[in-house]
Amino acid sequence: MKMHNPPHPGEVLKELCIEPLNLTVTETAEALGVSRKTLSAILNGRAGISPEMAIRLGKAFDTSAESWLNQQMQYDLWQAEQAVGSIEVKRLSVA
Numbered sequence: 001m002k003m004h005n006p007p008h009p010g011e012v013l014k015e016l017c018i019e020p021l022n023l024t025v026t027e028t029a030e031a032l033g034v035s036r037k038t039l040s041a042i043l044n045g046r047a048g049i050s051p052e053m054a055i056r057l058g059k060a061f062d063t064s065a066e067s068w069l070n071q072q073m074q075y076d077l078w079q080a081e082q083a084v085g086s087i088e089v090k091r092l093s094v095a
Contacts, residue, residue: 006078008045009071017061018043032056048072 016069020029029039035057039045056079 004078006071006074008075009049009068010045010047010070012044013057014043017057028060034058048076 018025018042023031025039025043026036029036032039032053034053038047046052049068049072051065053071054065054072057063057068058065
């Protein structure tokens with residue numbers, strides 16, 4: 001079932017994982033083995049969750065990589081569907 005206007009996974013990461021543990025962005029980035037800049041871009045919705053980042057998050061927070069990728073896919077799909085009016089395609093079918 002599709003979620004209406006799903007949150008960016010960075011928002012979920014911040015609210016459900018980082019804040020409850022009272023972690024800073026710097027501490028979290030170090031634990032994940034990524035730069036502070038990379039993590040900050042995700043947390044602020046300027047970058048998405050890559051498969052590698054999903055694995056890192058899964059290991060760090062004892063979650064599944066699939067759950068992070070699914071959140072990203074839901075977010076991306078909803079965003080794309082909002083632009084559907086401006087997407088022009090020619091319908092193709094097998095005769």
